[in-house]
Amino acid sequence: MTNLRLVALAERERTVIQVGNVRFGAGFVVIGGPCSVESEEQMMETAIAVKVAGADMLRGGTFKPRTSPYAFQGLGLRGLKILAKVHEATGLPFVTEVLDTRDVSWVAEFADMIQIGARNMQNFSLLKEVGKLRKPVLLKRGMYSTLDEWLNCAEYIMSEGNPNVVLCERGIRSFETYTRNMLDLSAVPAAKEISHLPIIVDPTHGTGKVSLIEPMSLASVAAGSDGLIVEVHRNPSEALSDKDQALTPAQFSKLVRKVRALTKKMEEIE
Amino acid sequence: MNLMDIRNNIDRIDRQLLALLHQRMEYVLQADKHKTATQDREREAHILENVTSQASPLLDESFIVELYKFILVKSRKLQEKRWKLVGFSGEYSAWGELAVHAFGAGMVLIPCSDFRDVFARVANHDLEFGAVPVENSIEGSVTEVNDLLMGTDLKIVAETVIPIHHHLLVIPGTHHQEIKCVYSSPQALSQCREFLIRNKLEARPFYNAAGTARWLAHEQQRSAGVIASRLAAELYGLEIIKENIEDHPENATRFVLLSTQPETGPADKCTIVFSTPNRAGAIFDVLRVFAENGINLTRIESRPIRTNLGTFAFLLDFQGKPDDPAVSRALEDTKKKTILFKNLGFYREAPR
Numbered sequence: 302m303t304n305l306r307l308v309a310l311a312e313r314e315r316t317v318i319q320v321g322n323v324r325f326g327a328g329f330v331v332i333g334g335p336c337s338v339e340s341e342e343q344m345m346e347t348a349i350a351v352k353v354a355g356a357d358m359l360r361g362g363t364f365k366p367r368t369s370p371y372a373f374q375g376l377g378l379r380g381l382k383i384l385a386k387v388h389e390a391t392g393l394p395f396v397t398e399v400l401d402t403r404d405v406s407w408v409a410e411f412a413d414m415i416q417i418g419a420r421n422m423q424n425f426s427l428l429k430e431v432g433k434l435r436k437p438v439l440l441k442r443g444m445y446s447t448l449d450e451w452l453n454c455a456e457y458i459m460s461e462g463n464p465n466v467v468l469c470e471r472g473i474r475s476f477e478t479y480t481r482n483m484l485d486l487s488a489v490p491a492a493k494e495i496s497h498l499p500i501i502v503d504p505t506h507g508t509g510k511v512s513l514i515e516p517m518s519l520a521s522v523a524a525g526s527d528g529l530i531v532e533v534h535r536n537p538s539e540a541l542s543d544k545d546q547a548l549t550p551a552q553f554s555k556l557v558r559k560v561r562a563l564t565k566k567m568e569e570i571e
Numbered sequence: 572m573n574l575m576d577i578r579n580n581i582d583r584i585d586r587q588l589l590a591l592l593h594q595r596m597e598y599v600l601q602a603d604k605h606k607t608a609t610q611d612r613e614r615e616a617h618i619l620e621n622v623t624s625q626a627s628p629l630l631d632e633s634f635i636v637e638l639y640k641f642i643l644v645k646s647r648k649l650q651e652k653r654w655k656l657v658g659f660s661g662e663y664s665a666w667g668e669l670a671v672h673a674f675g676a677g678m679v680l681i682p683c684s685d686f687r688d689v690f691a692r693v694a695n696h697d698l699e700f701g702a703v704p705v706e707n708s709i710e711g712s713v714t715e716v717n718d719l720l721m722g723t724d725l726k727i728v729a730e731t732v733i734p735i736h737h738h739l740l741v742i743p744g745t746h747h748q749e750i751k752c753v754y755s756s757p758q759a760l761s762q763c764r765e766f767l768i769r770n771k772l773e774a775r776p777f778y779n780a781a782g783t784a785r786w787l788a789h790e791q792q793r794s795a796g797v798i799a800s801r802l803a804a805e806l807y808g809l810e811i812i813k814e815n816i817e818d819h820p821e822n823a824t825r826f827v828l829l830s831t832q833p834e835t836g837p838a839d840k841c842t843i844v845f846s847t848p849n850r851a852g853a854i855f856d857v858l859r860v861f862a863e864n865g866i867n868l869t870r871i872e873s874r875p876i877r878t879n880l881g882t883f884a885f886l887l888d889f890q891g892k893p894d895d896p897a898v899s900r901a902l903e904d905t906k907k908k909t910i911l912f913k914n915l916g917f918y919r920e921a922p923r
Contacts, residue, residue, distance in 0.1 A: 377746075377747075378746075378747050378812065403748050404747075404748070406769050406770045406771070407747050407770065407813075409769075410766070410769070410770070410813055410816075411813075
C-alpha cells in the first residue's frame, strides 16, 4: 500500500471515533434512516421507529447526488433544520451527506457526522474541505475504487488535520446485474489489516435488494465490521428516492434484533 | 404596476400606519403621567384644528374629524386603564423587552433611545419603571449602566437573569450560499465570532441588534443576515436560518428594574454604592464589615468618579434581608467608613 502515513495501522492502536454518545470502533454501531429527508413529519416518525428498533444513530440526506438532474435533489438547509430538530427530540446523533465545498461549513453547523458519498470519494477539494474540520467524517467507498484508492482518500482528510474518519464499504460495480452493486465484505477484514480506522458496512446500497439486506448485515458482523448503515422508510413505496431498497420499520427492527444477537455470539466465540 | 404591486404597497402602508399609531399611543400613555385629568378639551380642540388644516380632496375635513375623534376616544380609554409603563433601551424585540416579560405581565413597554434615556424618563415620572442590563456572563459589566447607577437616585426593585441566544435571521427563502455579510450589535457579533469565521461571513457592526432585523425586513437584502432574537424573527417576518449561533451556550445577562419608589415586599438582596477616603486599607475596612457580619457579597464593581484620576466609587451587591440585624449593622458601619454612601434598594434575588 502506498504512503498511508496517517491511515496505516503500523504500530498504532485501533482508533475509536466518538459521535455524540456513539463510539465507532468500540461496540457495534447501527445507523438507520431514510435515503432523503422529505418532511419533518416523515423524519420524526422514521426516527422514532428507528430508535425504538434499537438503532444508535440516524441517517438522512438533504443534499442528494441523483443520477438524473430532474430527480428530487433534497431539501438542502431546510432538511438540516429538520434533522437538528429530530436529533433534539430523539437524542439520536445523525449523519448526512455533503456534495459541495460551499456547503461544508453549513452542514457541519448542524450535523453530528458528515458523509462523503461514493460518487464524491475522490472529490479531492471536498475531502480537503472536510479535512479542515474536526467533525467526524463517514467516507464511503467509491463504486469504482480499489481499497488503496479509498484509503488514500482517508489520508487526504487526515492530512488536512481531521483525524475522525470512519470508512464505509457500500459495494462496487461488477458485471453482475442481479444486485445493484457487489458488496465487497472482504474489504472489511482487509481494511482492518491495513488501517487503524473503524469500518462499517452499507448493505442497502451494497445489494439494492430488500431481501438481501438482512443476510449481508449478519455476514458483515461475522466479517468484523464496526457497524451498519441501513435505509429505513416509514412507507418505502412512497419514498422520494431509493424506494426499492428501503426497509420498513418492522423489517429493520427484526434485523437489529438478529444483528445484536449475533454480535453477542461472536464475542462469546472470540 | 399591476394589481399585486399596488396591493403590496397598500399592505406596506397599513403596516406603517399601525406602527405610527402604536407609537402615538405610547406617547399618549406617557402624557397621562403629567396630567391631572384624563380629558383635556383645550388640547383636543387644538389637535383637531391641527389635523383638519391638512384636509385635501382625498381626505376631506369630515373624514379627518371622524377619524381623529375615534382616535381621541380610544386614547382616553387607554389612559383610563392606568397602565404601568416600563422603559427599555433599543427597539421592540431587544433583549430588554424579554427582560420586561420576565419581570411580569401587565406592563406596557416603551422603547427608549439609550440607557441614559431610560434613567431620565423614570426619574422624570414619564415611566413607572426602567429595565436595564448590568452584567453579561461573557462580556462582564455593562459599564454605561453601572456608571448611571452610581449617579442615580432611582431604586432597584427587582432583578432577572435572561439567557441570551443569538440566531441568524434572513429574508425568508434566502439560500445560505447567498449570505455574505452579517449585521448586528458589536456585542452580538463578538459573541458569535467563531460561527462567523467558520462560515466566512463578514461582520458588520450596527448600533443595536433589534434595529438590524427591522432594517433587513425593510431592505429585503438577500446577501445580508442579521443576528437577533427569536422575538425579532417573529416581529419582522424573518426566517431563522441557524439558531443558537453563540460561541458559548451559557450566555446570560442580568437585568435590574428601576423605579423612583423602593421595593417594600419580601427581599433578600441589596445593592449599595460608596466611595472611600484615599488612604491605605480603606476599601478593605469596608469589606471586612461584611465579612465579620457573615454577609455574602455577589458582585463588586469599581468605577472612576471622573473628578480626578485615581478616585473610585464602588458598587456592591450582597445577599441579605432588610430586617436582618447583621445587615443593618453592616450598613450603619459602612456609612461611617465611607465618604459617599447610597443604598440602591433591597429586592428579590433572581434564581441562577
